[in-house]
Amino acid sequence: MIHSAPDNIIYRKKFAILLCGVLLYFLSCMAKVLIPGTIYDDLLNAGLNAEMISDTAAAFMYAYAASQLLAGIFSTRYGGVRILLTGGALFAIGTTGFPLTEMFPLMIIFRIAAGFGAGTIFLGVVKLLEDLFPAKFAMALGIVMFCSYFGPAFGTTPMVLLTGAIGWRNSMMAPGIAASLGVILILLLCKSTIKPVAKGNALKPLADMLKNRAMWLVSFSASLIFGAYYILTTQIGQKSLIDHCNLSAGYASMIIMGLTLLVAANNITGNVLFSLLGKRKKVMAFISFLSTAAGAATGFFAFCFTDSTMLVTLSFILIAIPAGFFPFFGAVAKELNPPEDTGLSVALLNFWCFVFIAAFQSIGGKILHHYSTGDVESYPPEAYCGIFIFLTISGVTGMISALFYPASSGKQ
Numbered sequence: 001m002i003h004s005a006p007d008n009i010i011y012r013k014k015f016a017i018l019l020c021g022v023l024l025y026f027l028s029c030m031a032k033v034l035i036p037g038t039i040y041d042d043l044l045n046a047g048l049n050a051e052m053i054s055d056t057a058a059a060f061m062y063a064y065a066a067s068q069l070l071a072g073i074f075s076t077r078y079g080g081v082r083i084l085l086t087g088g089a090l091f092a093i094g095t096t097g098f099p100l101t102e103m104f105p106l107m108i109i110f111r112i113a114a115g116f117g118a119g120t121i122f123l124g125v126v127k128l129l130e131d132l133f134p135a136k137f138a139m140a141l142g143i144v145m146f147c148s149y150f151g152p153a154f155g156t157t158p159m160v161l162l163t164g165a166i167g168w169r170n171s172m173m174a175p176g177i178a179a180s181l182g183v184i185l186i187l188l189l190c191k192s193t194i195k196p197v198a199k200g201n202a203l204k205p206l207a208d209m210l211k212n213r214a215m216w217l218v219s220f221s222a223s224l225i226f227g228a229y230y231i232l233t234t235q236i237g238q239k240s241l242i243d244h245c246n247l248s249a250g251y252a253s254m255i256i257m258g259l260t261l262l263v264a265a266n267n268i269t270g271n272v273l274f275s276l277l278g279k280r281k282k283v284m285a286f287i288s289f290l291s292t293a294a295g296a297a298t299g300f301f302a303f304c305f306t307d308s309t310m311l312v313t314l315s316f317i318l319i320a321i322p323a324g325f326f327p328f329f330g331a332v333a334k335e336l337n338p339p340e341d342t343g344l345s346v347a348l349l350n351f352w353c354f355v356f357i358a359a360f361q362s363i364g365g366k367i368l369h370h371y372s373t374g375d376v377e378s379y380p381p382e383a384y385c386g387i388f389i390f391l392t393i394s395g396v397t398g399m400i401s402a403l404f405y406p407a408s409s410g411k412q
Contacts, residue, residue: 013189014132017081020186021125022144024088027175027182028118029151030159031095032060033233033260034172035111038159038253040239042168050372050379052104054365057234059108060115061358065351067119072347073206079195080127081186087120088183096176099169114176122350127343137334137342142267142327149264149324152233156257160249205341209348214406215336219349221285221401222329223356224394228292229323230357231364232316233259236387243378245309255313259320266324274328281332285402288322293395295319300388303381319391326353336406363390 036043036053043053071083094114098107125144133140162171209215233256241252277283295318302311330346337345364387371383 010192011132013192014081014128017084017186017189018125018128018132020182020189021080021084021088021121021128022147024084024091024121024179024182025125025144025148026151026154027095027179028091028114028121029148030155031091031114031118031151031175032230033152033155033256034159034175035060035098036235038155038238039163039168039172040235041249042163046102048104050369051365054235054361054368056107056111058358058361058365059111060118061230061354061361063112063115064119065354065358067116068123068347068351068354069206071120071123072344072351073203080124080131081190081194082124083120083127084124085183085186085190087117087122087124088179088186089117090114091117091121092176092179092183093117094176095179096173099172119350119354123343123347126346130342134339137331139271139327141330141346142271145267145326146264149260149267152260153257153264156238156253156260157250160253205338205344206348209337209341209345212336215333215345215348217401217404218329218332218336219352220356221289221398222326222349223353224398225288225292225322225325226353227356227360228296228319228391228394229263231360231387231391232256232319235361235364236368236384237316239379240303240384241309241312244303244381244384245307245312247309255316259316262317262320263324266321267327270325270328274331282402282405284325284328285405286399288325288328289395289398289402291318291321293392293399295321296388296391296395300385300392303384303388315388332405363387 036057040053043056048056067087071087074083090113094110094112094117097110098114101107101110126141129137129140129144159171162174165171237256237259238249238252241247241255242249245252247255273287274284295315298311298318299315302308302315329349333345333349334342367386367390368379368383371380371386
């Protein structure tokens with residue numbers, strides 16, 4: 001297809017805006033693991049308890065989930081550039097504001113703003129990918145997620161070192177400042193790229209999806225994988241390695257960074273594995289949930305009967321492997337719905353993923369708080385065993401659900 005000169009200019013501008021969106025998505029992915037994972041002990045020292053800390057994580061995730069539904073509904077009408085600008089501004093405000101306050105209610109409000117903005121950024125990027133690469137959507141999404149998932153890697157060891165050098169409040173402001181610069185750059189580029197608001201009933205596609213049983217199955221089952229993974233990277237992973245395996249914060253953060261790099265790589269290799277399996281969705285889904293269940297069971301054994309860093313790390317790796325398969329689940333969701341509703345279908349899938357992530361955060365916080373020993377800043381093995389029992393049940397539930405996945409129609 002040959003584009004006219006004005007069309008080519010707009011295309012290049014949209015591509016440049018997409019690159020800014022990838023930067024914002026990188027920062028938003030980093031923000032998911034920064035609080036509380038990277039600064040868990042700093043928040044304890046600031047006077048927060050385990051439940052309060054888990055609430056800061058859950059607030060981000062619930063807001064992220066809500067943004068998926070709301071931004072997804074209106075993404076088709078308002079377009080990717082508007083969505084990206086809105087999300088970037090909210091994320092920058094929330095991320096910059098959180099470390100500036102010592103009042104817990106304000107911390108929650110800023111985390112809600114950051115979470116809502118982060119989710120909206122993701123939808124803006126998805127819509128731009130849909131506009132720029134409609135025929136290669138799954139691969140383009142995988143490449144973007146591969147690049148952006150280095151954000152969580154940067155949010156571990158490098159941010160631990162930065163926090164040690166300049167303090168947790170100053171270091172936690174850095175992503176917000178960088179996001180502000182990204183939003184300003186988009187504003188400078190966005191002339192002629194913001195499309196007119198489309199007319200139509202924005203709620204009808206959502207209503208149709210909510211009647212789709214296969215969409216419910218895929219959404220709920222995929223959510224179990226991401227709930228299990230994020231409870232490691234954002235809540236208990238680094239903390240459990242310090243408490244149970246007696247590792248330093250720096251060494252523990254390196255292991256968590258390794259997990260995030262693995263997930264980043266699997267956003268590409270997951271598509272390759274799916275192709276090797278002949279597009280067999282049931283097999284791909286079953287392998288994903290089997291890995292989660294095996295990792296959780298290994299974690300239960302490691303925390304209950306050993307203090308082996310190797311076994312704990314193996315557990316974390318098995319849980320992390322399928323967390324890199326979101327492009328696969330996104331492609332399944334896309335296939336189950338009309339092509340014009342791609343943005344909303346991925347948004348609805350991501351909505352349920354982050355509802356479950358937030359719920360897992362809350363459940364994990366309650367388990368940790370139940371075993372808390374007052375002023376002691378570590379948790380006993382029983383606390384982590386309880387969490388891994390819960391994750392094992394989730395993985396087995398996913399394995400059963402995979403048996404009912406729809407057959408592939410061949411559309412990606």
